[in-house]
Amino acid sequence: MSTNTATADPASHRLSDTLREAASKYGLIAVLLALPVYLAISDLISKGNLTDLGNNLVLGLSNGAIIALVALGYTLVYGIIELINFAHGEVFMIGSFVAFGLWGTFGISEGMAVPGMIVGLLAAMIAAMIVCGGLNVMIERVAYKPLRNAPKLAPLITAIGMSFILQNVGILWRGSSQASVPDLINQSNDLVTIGGVVINNGDVLAAAVTIPLVFLLTSFINRSRLGKAMRATAQDPDAARLMGINVNTTISMTFLLGGMLAGAAGLINLLYQTSIWYFQGFQAGLIAFTAAVMGGIGNLKGAVLGGLIIGCIGQLAEFRIGAEWTAVVVFAYLVLIMVFRPQGLIGEETREAG
Amino acid sequence: MRFNRATALGLLVPALAFGVAACGDDDEGGGGGGGGNVAEGTTLTIYSSLPLQGTSRGQSEAVINGEKLALDEVGGKVGKYTIKYVSLDDSTAQNPGTADEGKTAQNARQAVRDKSTIFYLGEFNSGGTKVSLPILNKAGIPQISPSNTYIGLTTDEPGSEPGEPDKYYPTGKRTYARVVPRDKIQGAALVSVMKEDGCQTATLWNDKSVYGAGLARNIKQSAEQNDLTIENEQGTDKNSPNYRAIASKVKSDCFVWAGVTGENGVQVYKDVAAANKTVKLYGPDGVTEEAFSNPKEGGIPASVGARTKTTVATLGAKDLPGSEPILEKYKQEYNTQTVDPYAIYGYETMALALDALKRAGDKANDREAVTEALLSTKDRQSVLGTYSIDANGDTTLTDYGLYVIKNGQPTYSKKIEAAVS
Numbered sequence: 001m002s003t004n005t006a007t008a009d010p011a012s013h014r015l016s017d018t019l020r021e022a023a024s025k026y027g028l029i030a031v032l033l034a035l036p037v038y039l040a041i042s043d044l045i046s047k048g049n050l051t052d053l054g055n056n057l058v059l060g061l062s063n064g065a066i067i068a069l070v071a072l073g074y075t076l077v078y079g080i081i082e083l084i085n086f087a088h089g090e091v092f093m094i095g096s097f098v099a100f101g102l103w104g105t106f107g108i109s110e111g112m113a114v115p116g117m118i119v120g121l122l123a124a125m126i127a128a129m130i131v132c133g134g135l136n137v138m139i140e141r142v143a144y145k146p147l148r149n150a151p152k153l154a155p156l157i158t159a160i161g162m163s164f165i166l167q168n169v170g171i172l173w174r175g176s177s178q179a180s181v182p183d184l185i186n187q188s189n190d191l192v193t194i195g196g197v198v199i200n201n202g203d204v205l206a207a208a209v210t211i212p213l214v215f216l217l218t219s220f221i222n223r224s225r226l227g228k229a230m231r232a233t234a235q236d237p238d239a240a241r242l243m244g245i246n247v248n249t250t251i252s253m254t255f256l257l258g259g260m261l262a263g264a265a266g267l268i269n270l271l272y273q274t275s276i277w278y279f280q281g282f283q284a285g286l287i288a289f290t291a292a293v294m295g296g297i298g299n300l301k302g303a304v305l306g307g308l309i310i311g312c313i314g315q316l317a318e319f320r321i322g323a324e325w326t327a328v329v330v331f332a333y334l335v336l337i338m339v340f341r342p343q344g345l346i347g348e349e350t351r352e353a354g
Numbered sequence: 355m356r357f358n359r360a361t362a363l364g365l366l367v368p369a370l371a372f373g374v375a376a377c378g379d380d381d382e383g384g385g386g387g388g389g390g391n392v393a394e395g396t397t398l399t400i401y402s403s404l405p406l407q408g409t410s411r412g413q414s415e416a417v418i419n420g421e422k423l424a425l426d427e428v429g430g431k432v433g434k435y436t437i438k439y440v441s442l443d444d445s446t447a448q449n450p451g452t453a454d455e456g457k458t459a460q461n462a463r464q465a466v467r468d469k470s471t472i473f474y475l476g477e478f479n480s481g482g483t484k485v486s487l488p489i490l491n492k493a494g495i496p497q498i499s500p501s502n503t504y505i506g507l508t509t510d511e512p513g514s515e516p517g518e519p520d521k522y523y524p525t526g527k528r529t530y531a532r533v534v535p536r537d538k539i540q541g542a543a544l545v546s547v548m549k550e551d552g553c554q555t556a557t558l559w560n561d562k563s564v565y566g567a568g569l570a571r572n573i574k575q576s577a578e579q580n581d582l583t584i585e586n587e588q589g590t591d592k593n594s595p596n597y598r599a600i601a602s603k604v605k606s607d608c609f610v611w612a613g614v615t616g617e618n619g620v621q622v623y624k625d626v627a628a629a630n631k632t633v634k635l636y637g638p639d640g641v642t643e644e645a646f647s648n649p650k651e652g653g654i655p656a657s658v659g660a661r662t663k664t665t666v667a668t669l670g671a672k673d674l675p676g677s678e679p680i681l682e683k684y685k686q687e688y689n690t691q692t693v694d695p696y697a698i699y700g701y702e703t704m705a706l707a708l709d710a711l712k713r714a715g716d717k718a719n720d721r722e723a724v725t726e727a728l729l730s731t732k733d734r735q736s737v738l739g740t741y742s743i744d745a746n747g748d749t750t751l752t753d754y755g756l757y758v759i760k761n762g763q764p765t766y767s768k769k770i771e772a773a774v775s
Binding site for chain 2: 055056059063168171175176177178179180181182183187188269273274275279280283284314315318319322323324326327
């Protein structure tokens with residue numbers, strides 16, 4: 001029995017591949033730029049300036065920086081054991097709770113001297129990172145490690161279970177309502193205005209914490225022995241084991257790193273949003289996981305890029321179209337990106353992807 | 355097709371089960387508007403269903419305390435009947451501060467199954483009453499809400515949705531009343547205050563709930579009639595971490611949010627206040643509570659509170675002299691110095707129910723007779739003033755109070771003369 005593939009012309013195959021690749025590359029660029037370019041032209045025609053667009057993008061980037069921090073935790077874990085750690089968003093929520101709880105312990109309050117506040121907040125951040133890192137390792141040991149050789153659905157369900165357990169821990173800890181927390185950094189204070197585009201304290205905080213942490217993480221993954229072990233385990237755990245790498249320790253360290261990032265993001269979120277809620281992790285986790293997929297799951301740069309893009313799209317949609325359409329626009333973007341580039345913007349770095 | 359005994363049995367069992375379920379449903383909805391729907395025994399039960407978790411907890415507890423106070427005043431008895439009071443929670447840990455649809459339906463069904471039920475007092479949220487009212491109406495159980503203001507529960511006036519209010523009364527007979535004026539009045543009250551404060555333009559957001567969206571429609575309607583320009587209408591999502599993008603579009607003189615605290619109200623006001631340093635802030639009864647106004651309770655910062663005014667359909671003691679003895683009694687009974695505005699509504703809700711039972715006389719155990727007594731309330735002299743309940747179940751009261759925030763507490767400022775047309 002003959003098939004179409006058997007009789008197809010190799011030259012036409014090459015042409016269709018080239019066309020598909022071009023459509024994927026340029027189509028993706030067109031998709032990404034369509035909304036901002038349209039809005040830029042519309043602003044220039046109607047207002048003669050790009051101030052609104054600039055303000056939207058600044059706000060989007062600072063929101064996106066926090067999403068990126070959470071997304072890194074998802075992508076780290078997925079890259080190494082191909083598990084969607086649904087509990088990661090809740091670890092981030094616990095990070096906020098721990099950091100807020102420590103404000104009182106460290107005597108951090110509104111109106112205190114700046115040096116004292118910086119030291120106090122750094123101490124709270126380190127504590128939140130330690131607690132969340134430890135919690136993430138514990139979750140891995142209890143809920144995922146025993147299921148390493150089980151069908152993929154089993155750890156997925158335990159991950160969802162851990163997510164609900166932590167949500168209820170949050171309810172028991174601080175109640176079930178959204179609560180406002182003191183605005184320690186005066187986050188809405190206009191710091192600099194450039195051509196009508198306002199950069200405030202909150203924007204600077206998000207960038208000042210996210211950029212160094214991402215830089216440190218990528219350096220650690222690329223240069224340290226443990227980072228190399230993590231990459232080796234991600235590529236082929238059996239081969240890594242044969243090369244003398246302790247795979248279990250490496251996986252635990254990945255969870256530790258992911259949890260620490262969630263802890264830091266928890267504090268930044270607290271300072272940036274000035275509110276706290278047991279459900280904040282579920283919401284942020286969903287968006288962050290979307291960012292990780294959009295950027296290319298398992299890829300650190302992809303997670304950051306995905307976070308920033310989602311932050312910007314979200315703000316543009318909210319400002320221009322209306323708050324009720326934000327999720328529609330963000331997920332429509334995700335669908336379009338996946339259609340043009342199923343492996344995400346930068347490409348997956350997983351065993352499945354090769 | 356082979357039709358053996360096993361197949362026949364297989365078809366028979368589900369058919370029987372369906373039949374039993376259908377009979378059960380009939381039983382649950384028995385009464386059909388109350389025809390011969392008599393509560394059993396000499397102990398009659400009054401159910402209360404309110405959100406006891408989350409931000410509305412303080413208001414709900416005030417309502418419950420007020421209801422208990424009114425019941426204690428008659429010694430827990432009406433004529434030959436002893437009144438049993440059962441408080442239910444219509445919220446859940448996962449859906450706090452407001453009525454959870456599933457839990458609310460469960461509460462209503464519990465009241466229906468209880469053959470001694472004579473009244474159901476609730477829900478706090480109009481969205482909850484949308485769920486409980488048809489269930490209770492089918493069973494002929496009279497219902498009074500201490501706080502519902504959504505217009506579509508009782509009338510088809512502008513602000514309601516198609517099919518309202520008839521869809522809430524499957525028997526075709528009215529069984530519901532409320533002691534607070536509907537949102538047509540509150541919308542007009544908010545517009546009156548904004549106009550009085552010199553607002554020419556107002557940004558109008560709502561929390562997308564039944565209550566919030568309905569109130570927003572009423573505010574808009576009243577604004578159109580009173581030359582107040584409404585700008586930038588938005589629905590806010592409770593789960594949104596912040597509202598900074600849309601807040602940056604607020605350029606009006608005034609801002610009003612039709613919503614309840616539990617729908618992320620604190621974040622809404624914080625973000626709007628930060629984005630526009632001069633805008634005057636207004637809110638409805640849904641945010642007139644400590645969980646919203648007190649920073650120590652997770653509410654808005656004092657600086658935002660100083661710019662915020664809210665409306666509630668209750669007046670302060672100075673404009674409602676009849677309430678003073680009750681307020682004093684409440685303070686003594688519950689050992690408190692501050693009385694949530696909703697305590698008075700709780701008190702009046704129970705007092706109205708007891709009054710209807712008393713007027714039903716020997717038929718105080720007959721749900722139809724009690725409903726008839728409730729809906730024929732005329733010129734009742736109450737802690738809220740003198741009012742009647744009209745055929746729709748609405749109060750004839752139109753007074754609204756203006757509240758400002760002092761030391762984190764909603765504090766009565768003055769009576770609003772709302773321009774209702």
